[in-house]
Amino acid sequence: MLSAKRVKPFLVSCTRFFLTVRSCCLIFLGSPKDFAPLSLSTPQWSPVSPLLFLIYISRLHKQIPYALTLCYMDHFTHTVSSSSYLHNVQLLQRQYAILNAKGSRLGEGLSVPKTEQIHWRTSWDGDPPSAASIHLDELVFGPKNKLRCLRL
Numbered sequence: 001m002l003s004a005k006r007v008k009p010f011l012v013s014c015t016r017f018f019l020t021v022r023s024c025c026l027i028f029l030g031s032p033k034d035f036a037p038l039s040l041s042t043p044q045w046s047p048v049s050p051l052l053f054l055i056y057i058s059r060l061h062k063q064i065p066y067a068l069t070l071c072y073m074d075h076f077t078h079t080v081s082s083s084s085y086l087h088n089v090q091l092l093q094r095q096y097a098i099l100n101a102k103g104s105r106l107g108e109g110l111s112v113p114k115t116e117q118i119h120w121r122t123s124w125d126g127d128p129p130s131a132a133s134i135h136l137d138e139l140v141f142g143p144k145n146k147l148r149c150l151r152l
């Protein structure tokens with residue numbers, strides 16, 4: 001995948017080494033300190049891991065119309081904008097269908113139960129807050145009444 005993105009061969013080799021030549025040792029009181037090969041996942045402590053993840057899922061970001069897609073590690077945020085809450089919900093449901101289909105083709109799944117929906121509005125909007133819910137895989141998510149966090 002890195003080669004397809006025109007990454008220099010020496011960086012591809014370094015990345016392959018980083019992901020394959022690793023070992024770990026579980027230490028318990030009185031246990032032997034034997035290292036065993038480790039071949040799963042990327043190290044969570046590594047600053048390279050988020051970048052590799054973003055490269056891996058970059059195919060999911062292509063050609064998603066009418067939306068702003070932000071991603072950090074394994075969290076996606078889709079933001080859509082239109083003149084009505086109902087149309088926003090329809091756009092988001094369409095986005096989910098596109099993303100889910102692409103992920104399925106890549107052998108990746110989405111964790112739908114983690115979904116949250118927020119209808120953004122300003123205090124001077126004349127419309128009342130929306131009660132429009134989004135339906136994803138037979139699960140229903142109503143809009144949150146409060147923003148959990150906003151980090152700038």
